Amino acid sequence: MAGLTAGKILRFDEVRGYGFIAPEVGDEDVFMHANDLVDEKYLYQEGSEVEFFMEMGEKGPKASHIRLVHQSTSHQLPRGGLAARTVSAPSAPDTERPAPATDDFTRDLTEALLDSVGSLTGDQIKQVRACVVDLARARGWVTS
Structure with missing residues (x-):
């Protein structure tokens, strides 16, 4: 070699x-x-x-x-998935906004995934999206 x-x-x-x-x-x-x-x-x-x-x-x-040589961490999940890190709820904004509907959140998330990592397959997008939507529901970040 x-x-x-x-x-x-x-x-x-x-x-x-x-x-x-x-x-x-x-x-x-x-x-x-x-x-x-x-x-x-x-x-x-x-x-x-x-x-x-x-x-x-x-x-x-x-x-x-x-x-x-260098991996941008902005587009990666931590090793072990979302469970590997603690996610805290964002601090309350000055003006309270209602949580988005799950369908709106899912659509926006899909667009963000496509824009940030264009090589994701459809199955990978579905897996990541399902995990993030479940987390968002559990945290009260979206409404059903």
Whole structure:
């Protein structure tokens, strides 16, 4: 195996399981495959900085042991899901607003998920949305 190399993901198709990395050094794109990812594949997005070991595959340079260098925590659930952290109710605003209806909250949440992490699958969106809506109901943040 060659030494550790850094680069940015040019594109990665989570469904097909492959993509390409632009290495910091060199001008040839490096092939990446989902089997070589260290983190969950949905975290690998276009523009993400990664470290990897460069190998020569049958068709050219290939990355192995691909690890994200920096993960934005704003779009991630904590390890272990929502139960892994304590969520406190927001402080009361100066003017009390009624809690939104669950349908409105669900629609807004779906749009937020699509806007923030475009590579989520429909099933992933449904799972996250159901978990967040249950939490919102339990906290009284939405009305039925």
